[in-house]
Amino acid sequence: MTAATPDEGVAVPVTIRDVARASGVHISTVSRTFSAPHLVNPETRVRVLACAEDLGYRPNRAARALITGRTHNIGLIIADIANPFFPPLIKAAESQARHRDYHVFVADTNEDPTTEEELVHALAKQVDGVLLCSPRMSNSLIEQLSREVPLVVVNRQVTGLPCVLMDVGQGARAAIEHLIGLGHRSIALLGGPRSSWTNREMRRAAGAAARSGGAELTLLGPNAPTETGGAAVAEQVRRSGVSAVLAYNDLMAIGLIEGLHALGVRVPQEVSVVGVDDITLSRLTRPKLTTVATPTGAAGRTAVDMLLQQDIESPRGARAPGAGTALGVRRTTAQVMLQTDLVIRDSTGPGPHARPVRPLAAPLGPDPHCPAGPGIPTAVTGDAVAS
Amino acid sequence: MTAATPDEGVAVPVTIRDVARASGVHISTVSRTFSAPHLVNPETRVRVLACAEDLGYRPNRAARALITGRTHNIGLIIADIANPFFPPLIKAAESQARHRDYHVFVADTNEDPTTEEELVHALAKQVDGVLLCSPRMSNSLIEQLSREVPLVVVNRQVTGLPCVLMDVGQGARAAIEHLIGLGHRSIALLGGPRSSWTNREMRRAAGAAARSGGAELTLLGPNAPTETGGAAVAEQVRRSGVSAVLAYNDLMAIGLIEGLHALGVRVPQEVSVVGVDDITLSRLTRPKLTTVATPTGAAGRTAVDMLLQQDIESPRGARAPGAGTALGVRRTTAQVMLQTDLVIRDSTGPGPHARPVRPLAAPLGPDPHCPAGPGIPTAVTGDAVAS
DNA sequence: TACTTCACTGCAAACCTTTGCAGGATCACT
C-alpha cells in the first residue's frame, strides 16, 4: 500500500510526483488539488486525494516555503516560560495558530533584552511573524526589528506597531477603589521591572485612583517580578506603615504574603494584598489571593490573529514588479485593549477607616484559613475591544 | 549600507547571490563559507563574511532544508503546557536546542491521545525529530509513529525507542520509607491517569516499599492529574482512615490538602501528604509540600541530546544508493534514567506509630504556619545515568 | 458552421541553497 517497506526504520519521503504518477495527472494538478481545489475537476480531485491519502503524502513545507515565501510558522518570544503568567498565553496562541495551519516556535529570553534581540534575528527568516510578549527591549529597537519581520507586541505599547494590551490601568484602578472602599487610606504599590509598560500604566492609574479617592499611595520599587522580589520588600512594607498593598503581579504578591507572614504580619487582618494576573497559583495559596485577572488566553489568540491578518496583506517579500513600496496599507497598526477584572478573594479585608455600617465583618478569628471575606469573584471576560 | 531602502516596511530578502556578487565570488563559495568554512581560503572567507554581515544576509533555512533534508527544527509535544511540571522542561529543551542551532515547535495536546497522534503527523515532515512528553497514546501507536519520524519519549518506557525516564519508582520508595519512618502504617496512593507509565511505576515501587516496611497501602484512583482531581478525593481519603498519602503529583497533593482543609482535616497533624515533581508551587503553599523532586530540566536537555545524536547517524531520508536498509545501527535505543530526590518540607509529620524517641516534636500549636518539621531539602541532582 | 467562452490540465520556470565533480593555480619535490 505505502511506498515504505514495512519494517524499514526510516520512512520513504513521498512527494507530489509520486502522487501524480499514481493518479495519472501532472504534478501541477496535484499541487492545485491542495492549494487551489476550486481549479481542479471534482472527479480528478477525489482521485488525487485518494492517492495522496493512500501513499501518506504530506506537502513538504520547506519546498512550499521556498517558493511562496511563507513558512507557516510564527515565533513566540517569551520573557520567562517558567513564569506561570505565560503558559496559558502560549497554550492559547499555539492552539489558535494550529487552527490556522501555523506552527509556533517558542523561545525563552530569560528576561534578557540581548537574548531577545538575538532571537528575533534568528527567527526572522524562518517565520512569517513574531509575537513579542512582555519585551524588555527599547521601543526604538523593537521598531527597528519590526522592519526585519512582522511583529506583534503583547503587554507593551509601541507606536506604529500592532499591540495587544491588557487594561491593567483599569484593573489597578479597580483594585485601589476596592481597597479604599474597604477603608484603606495608606496604600503601597509594589513596582515591577522598570522597562515594563505594565508597570508604568499601573503607576499612572493607581496614582490617579488613589488621589481621587483621598488615599495616599507609596511607591516601592522597582522589584524583580518574582516571588523572591515580593518577599524581599516585606520588611519595607511593614516599616512603611501602609495597610494595603497592590503588587505588580501575583508572584510578587504571594512572595510578599510569605515575607509578611515570616515577620508575623497577618494578611489580610493587618495588611491587605492585591496581585495582578490571576495565575492558577493565586487560587491555591492561603489566603487565596485577591487579584486583577488578566485575559492571557485571549491575548494569545488575539495576537496570533493580528499577526496573521497583517501577514495576509503583504503576501511575499518586496518583489512586486512595479514600485516596490507602493503597496498601499502595509501594516495594520491596530492596538487591542483587553479588559481586566478584579477578582476578590481572601487576601483583602477591612482597613483602619472601615465604616462599620453593618455589624458583619466577623472579627476574623485566629484561624485565617476561613475568612468571611466578601469573595464575589467577578467573571473573567476576554473580549477584544479595538481602540 | 544595506540593500533595504531605509524607510521601507518590508525587508528586502537578501540571498546568497547578493553576497556572491558583492564579494566577487561564486555562490557556491559563499555557501561553503557558512556550511564548510575549512574549504575556503581564509582571505576569501573574511571578505565573504564581511559582505554577508554588511548586507544582513541570513541563510534561507527552507532552501537549505529542501536539499539537505534536515530542517533544524524539533517538535515538542506536551500533554498540558499549563501544568507547571512542563514549563521547566520546555525551557531547558528550548535552550539546549538553541545552542545546537535548532528551533523548537511546541504543541499542546490537552491530554488527548488523538490530538497527540495528529500532531505527530502534522509535525513529521517539518522537523528532524519529535520529543513526546508524557504521551497518552498506546505503545504500539508510538512505535508505529516512530517509523515516520525519529522520536524520543519522555516519562514513558517504549521498548526499542530512546526514552528519558525519571526514577519515580525510587522516589516513591523513598517517600513511603519516609512516611513509615515517621510512624505511618496506613498509607494511601493517589493514582494518576491510567495510561501513565509513571503511575504504574509508582504503584509498583510504593507497593513493594510498603510491604517490606510493614505498612498497608490503599490504592485510590485513577484520578485526573490536577488540583481538582486531588480535591475530589479528599472525602474518600478521610473515610479510608489512612494517616498519610502519596499523590501522583504535586498538583493533586495540593488539591488534596485544600480538600482536606475544607473538611477540617489538618495537614500534617492528622494526615501527611507527599507529592511528586517539586513544582515551584510546592514551595509556596502552606504547609510547604514534601515532595519527590523530578529533574525536569535535565530531562528536557537529555531528550534533545538523544534526539540530535540519533539524527546525526541517519543524515537524510532513505536515499542511500545501495540497499536502503543496510545502514548499520540505525537508532540508538538507549534509555536514560534520571535520579529523583525526596524533598522533605512541612506537609509530612509524625504518624500514629511514631516512636517518641526524642521529646522534640513540638506539639505543633494551633498555627500550622510555622511547623518545626525536619525540612532538610535534599539537593536535586539531575545527572544522567545510562542504563 | 464558425467563433467565443469556459473549465480544466500540462508545461516549465522559479524559489535558494548544497554538493559532487572538475578545472586552475600554486607549491614542493624529483
Next chain:
DNA sequence: AGTGATCCTGCAAAGGTTTGCAGTGAAGTA
C-alpha cells in the same frame, strides 16, 4: 622542467513545490 599533490573555486544539477501561461476539448452563441 616535469610530476603530483594540495588548495581553492566555479559549474551545474538537484531538491519539492507553486504559478503564469498556453493548450485542449467541450459547451454555448451567433
